[in-house]
Amino acid sequence: MPENVTAKPRNSPKRDHLLDTAFRLFYQDGYHAVGIDTILAEAKVAKMTLYNHFKSKDELIVAVLQRHRIAFTSKRDAILQDSKRSPLQKLDALFDMFTEWFNSEDFNGCINIRAVAEYPAPSSPINQTVKAAKQSTIDALETLCQELGANHPAELAKQLFLLTEGAIVHAHTFNDPTAALNAKTAALALANASTS
Amino acid sequence: MPENVTAKPRNSPKRDHLLDTAFRLFYQDGYHAVGIDTILAEAKVAKMTLYNHFKSKDELIVAVLQRHRIAFTSKRDAILQDSKRSPLQKLDALFDMFTEWFNSEDFNGCINIRAVAEYPAPSSPINQTVKAAKQSTIDALETLCQELGANHPAELAKQLFLLTEGAIVHAHTFNDPTAALNAKTAALALANASTS
DNA sequence: AAACAAATAGACAGATCTGTCTATTTACCG
């Protein structure tokens, strides 16, 4: 018996290219604002190719978010799991990463936050994908707060998360990259108060 | 010469009802996701009535946001301009207001943040309306921080704003009203550290 | 070369979108 006869390849150049293009357009203009046809025209790919790889637009969006999560987690963990850095240095470097991001030319807020804004129904697979990604960041922050020796690591982690989420939203709204610096200052103060 | 022959009434029951209905639907499902026809059907109003009061859907959205800003500002200032409260009590009450909001049945995030998510272009009137509303909150926070006697009121105000924005986004993403409490704890710690 | 899978162009359906227009009815007001 032949294996995987009907299975669609999880890795394929066309699929990757579609995800790249879809990410760029969704991130630039939003999910509802960008139609399938626009993505296909920009990627120079036939419609049936897209629908062979993804069952629907919603599934494409989920795949875009999952792909972005992998890339972001990788950058984040390169900082948080760097044994050459002290916990405090990790915290510092983390917010520097945000500064760099906010200053990047195509920064346009958080693709996950914006996905929740457009798909607020908790039952939506898109919404659920976002929640999983965000929870992963909260968990990583809690680990860091434990390394910091915080009195209440989970509570401090959540506070730090509120600061990062707020910084992203503020930087996006006002095109103000310095929000990362403000958040860092606040984060260090909270961390300091929490390890006394 | 008769006055205001062609001018449209700024206050009218139909207009108000349209704004109420539009707000509810936009807030529930998002701006692109809700069509004009849906609003009209829900409000039981004819299409030409809407287009007599608003030139376009975008203008309707702007009017919805402006209307919401008035209501929110009113609630906010009832706390911040209450002479019976100390500055610290005002800060406390402010975050309690968020707790109450997050716990309300139809809480679905911030209509302004979600507007930026869907209309990220800075040139968009919708985007500009959001920025004006958010700036108003930052200014109000700065006044409060001055009352608190903060060493750097503007900086503390921005940090508090990051906390509130983050709390709103977090509460929305995870349907977790306790984000307001976490934000309050952090805010009090920052305010305390900033007034030493 | 033969066989098979992947990708293509393009038509198509059916729904939905914003915005316009007309003709009629309602409601208020002097």
Add this chain to the structure above:
DNA sequence: CGGTAAATAGACAGATCTGTCTATTTGTTT
């Protein structure tokens, strides 16, 4: 009552949306 403005229903245009289908071409592998 008469006049005027507001609101109505509903058709309509023109564009756009997601998703399906077919017939053809491309590309790779044996």
